[in-house]
Amino acid sequence: LTIASEDSFLQQLFPLLGTMPADVVLGPGDDCAALDIGGGRIWLLGIDQVVGERHYRQHGAQATPPELVGRKLLARNLSDIAAMGGEPRFALVSIAMADTGDDQQWLLAFHRGLLELAQQHNLVLIGGDLAQAPHDCVASLTIIGEAVGNAPICRHGAAVGDQLFLTGCCGDSFASGHHLHFQPRTPQGAWLARQQYASAMIDISDGLLLDARRLAAASAVQICLDVDAVPRRHAQVSRQALLADGEDYELLFTVNAAAASALLAAWPFADVALSCIGHVDAGPAGVVIASDGSILSAPGGFDHFRRIDSEVDL
Amino acid sequence: LTIASEDSFLQQLFPLLGTMPADVVLGPGDDCAALDIGGGRIWLLGIDQVVGERHYRQHGAQATPPELVGRKLLARNLSDIAAMGGEPRFALVSIAMADTGDDQQWLLAFHRGLLELAQQHNLVLIGGDLAQAPHDCVASLTIIGEAVGNAPICRHGAAVGDQLFLTGCCGDSFASGHHLHFQPRTPQGAWLARQQYASAMIDISDGLLLDARRLAAASAVQICLDVDAVPRRHAQVSRQALLADGEDYELLFTVNAAAASALLAAWPFADVALSCIGHVDAGPAGVVIASDGSILSAPGGFDHFRRIDSEVDL
Numbered sequence: 001l002t003i004a005s006e007d008s009f010l011q012q013l014f015p016l017l018g019t020m021p022a023d024v025v026l027g028p029g030d031d032c033a034a035l036d037i038g039g040g041r042i043w044l045l046g047i048d049q050v051v052g053e054r055h056y057r058q059h060g061a062q063a064t065p066p067e068l069v070g071r072k073l074l075a076r077n078l079s080d081i082a083a084m085g086g087e088p089r090f091a092l093v094s095i096a097m098a099d100t101g102d103d104q105q106w107l108l109a110f111h112r113g114l115l116e117l118a119q120q121h122n123l124v125l126i127g128g129d130l131a132q133a134p135h136d137c138v139a140s141l142t143i144i145g146e147a148v149g150n151a152p153i154c155r156h157g158a159a160v161g162d163q164l165f166l167t168g169c170c171g172d173s174f175a176s177g178h179h180l181h182f183q184p185r186t187p188q189g190a191w192l193a194r195q196q197y198a199s200a201m202i203d204i205s206d207g208l209l210l211d212a213r214r215l216a217a218a219s220a221v222q223i224c225l226d227v228d229a230v231p232r233r234h235a236q237v238s239r240q241a242l243l244a245d246g247e248d249y250e251l252l253f254t255v256n257a258a259a260a261s262a263l264l265a266a267w268p269f270a271d272v273a274l275s276c277i278g279h280v281d282a283g284p285a286g287v288v289i290a291s292d293g294s295i296l297s298a299p300g301g302f303d304h305f306r307r308i309d310s311e312v313d314l
Numbered sequence: 315l316t317i318a319s320e321d322s323f324l325q326q327l328f329p330l331l332g333t334m335p336a337d338v339v340l341g342p343g344d345d346c347a348a349l350d351i352g353g354g355r356i357w358l359l360g361i362d363q364v365v366g367e368r369h370y371r372q373h374g375a376q377a378t379p380p381e382l383v384g385r386k387l388l389a390r391n392l393s394d395i396a397a398m399g400g401e402p403r404f405a406l407v408s409i410a411m412a413d414t415g416d417d418q419q420w421l422l423a424f425h426r427g428l429l430e431l432a433q434q435h436n437l438v439l440i441g442g443d444l445a446q447a448p449h450d451c452v453a454s455l456t457i458i459g460e461a462v463g464n465a466p467i468c469r470h471g472a473a474v475g476d477q478l479f480l481t482g483c484c485g486d487s488f489a490s491g492h493h494l495h496f497q498p499r500t501p502q503g504a505w506l507a508r509q510q511y512a513s514a515m516i517d518i519s520d521g522l523l524l525d526a527r528r529l530a531a532a533s534a535v536q537i538c539l540d541v542d543a544v545p546r547r548h549a550q551v552s553r554q555a556l557l558a559d560g561e562d563y564e565l566l567f568t569v570n571a572a573a574a575s576a577l578l579a580a581w582p583f584a585d586v587a588l589s590c591i592g593h594v595d596a597g598p599a600g601v602v603i604a605s606d607g608s609i610l611s612a613p614g615g616f617d618h619f620r621r622i623d624s625e626v627d628l
Contacts, residue, residue: 008418009418009421009422009444012418012422013421013422013425016422016425016426017429017438017439018429018432018433020438021403021438024404024438024440027438027440028439028440028442032441033404033406033441035404035440037351037352037355037357038351038355039352041351041352043351045456045458046406047406047407047441047454047456048408048443049408049443049445049454051410051445051446051447051448052448053448054410054446054448055445089335090338090347090349090359092347092359092360093361094361094362094363094454096363096365096368096450096452104322104323104326107323108323108326108330111330112330115330115331119332124332124334124338124341125331125342126334126338126341126342126347126349127342127346127347127359127360127361128342129362129363130323131363131365131369131452132365132368133365133368133452134365134366134367134368134449134450135448135449136410136447136449136450136452138410138447138450138452138454140361140408140410140443140452140454142361142406142456144359
């Protein structure tokens with residue numbers, strides 16, 4: 001895509017969207033939209049896709065097994081529900097694919113992988129569409145979840161003084177296969193919402209630094225990141241990989257400083273690391289600095305439109 | 315796609331879907347799924363896509379203007395809401411596209427066309443996703459509507475003796491440009507639901523004969539089609555084009571015979587033709603016959619997997 005930048009595109013698009021009706025609690029711009037469906041219930045809706053040769057290997061001996069393609073498509077969307085503190089409920093999926101000679105077997109295996117993960121997360125597939133494409137394989141999934149607690153956890157709730165927390169670890173998602181096998185953090189997101197610990201939350205899909213900037217921008221705060229405190233997937237993960245690799249699918253969230261110790265003590269997920277990796281500052285909105293006060297920028301000039309997983313979430 | 319047939323694929327897929335929770339009023343298999351959201355309200359959810367060189371011309375001098383691509387994507391989905399007797403509310407859209415050099419202008423024009431139609435139908439865009447594809451352009455839209463009246467109108471409610479009605483006319487949708495400019499029948503669908511005239515309904519997207527068969531199969535009835543009573547888009551539309559062209563996006567529905575004259579008298583849409591084109595028989599389920607009793611089959615052996623608009627709705 002030759003879009004000048006995500007920001008320039010969204011800045012031109014958002015004014016075209018018009019006024020949202022009263023039951024839209026949250027419109028485009030977060031991990032999910034949120035709708036008030038009455039009876040004190042809020043539904044979360046997100047959309048995400050996987051594209052052959054972008055999000056998985058489509059051709060050749062290294063082709064990703066279709067079960068893992070379907071699994072990844074759903075897992076990415078589950079991560080968006082997790083980031084809002086929701087419980088997944090329903091999904092619809094569309095697939096456009098070229099004639100490959102064994103489409104029916106591929107499609108059934110794709111759905112088997114997707115549905116196995118769906119069952120683990122109490123989600124059902126309620127609709128779909130299938131079309132032929134000239135060359136590529138593109139699968140898109142719309143997920144519907146229900147917010148736990150009083151309201152969804154948004155990107156915009158971080159307050160100066162909050163501590164910054166991260167589940168799991170970062171870096172080297174593609175080579176390690178993490179991007180195909182990760183466990184979406186939906187139990188953790190729902191628990192955080194139920195316990196009302198998180199003031200703001202986002203899932204790390206496009207690199208820790210970029211997603212930290214998004215949370216900081218939405219909350220109109222600066223974030224101070226303690227890079228040395230971020231757990232690495234393994235010892236060979238470089239500083240660049242740690243900050244910018246993407247596809248980590250961990251939760252990054254802020255917690256009132258007075259509640260931080262209680263959170264660490266109460267965290268009930270023995271197999272999911274929880275790390276305090278920084279805090280929220282009163283500096284310029286959307287800026288992420290290191291502990292020495294220097295502004296963090298991804299080495300090489302991060303541009304996620306050029307990456308294999310280049311994407312824009314509205 | 316080399317799928318043996320739509321039926322064989324869905325017959326293998328549906329058993330994998332598992333048990334639907336109690337609030338799923340209608341799962342996969344109709345134009346939309348239906349969810350009971352409480353308070354006596356039912357939401358309708360559908361998903362449909364457009365693919366470059368399948369549903370519109372992507373390249374060359376004859377390339378479809380991006381405004382009309384976005385318009386068509388939404389209009390197809392509005393037609394699915396219309397077919398259930400719903401009023402449209404929300405949409406999420408994902409786009410995967412190759413680098414074309416002017417993506418930002420194309421994408422903004424695509425959204426302008428989509429949003430102009432959205433505004434006319436009181437629908438708002440609440441989410442999206444954008445990714446890069448190696449070659450193709452695929453756009454998928456999930457639509458959410460609310461059922462009007464007591465329950466959605468399904469494909470499975472037709473009863474022996476019902477009269478068969480069609481809005482508008484059929485045939486030659488592609489060459490005439492109808493597939494890009496049609497007015498989705500959402501006002502008509504919602505009116506039919508509010509007045510409780512329709513016992514079963516489907517939108518004609520894959521050809522009158524195929525969609526009539528789907529309605530007949532879902533209702534476990536035979537349909538007798540008076541081919542001469544089906545309005546043609548213009549005088550040169552052949553019998554084959556009338557029955558099998560597809561992309562007509564009209565409503566096909568059944569009405570209790572005792573209410574048929576009242577419907578024709580009450581029909582308030584002066585600019586949308588309403589025609590009685592047959593009736594429901596007690597013959598073999600899913601079969602469509604002509605007035606002379608012969609079984610109707612599309613000339614040349616209709617196979618929508620080979621068509622430009624080949625698709626499967628789950």
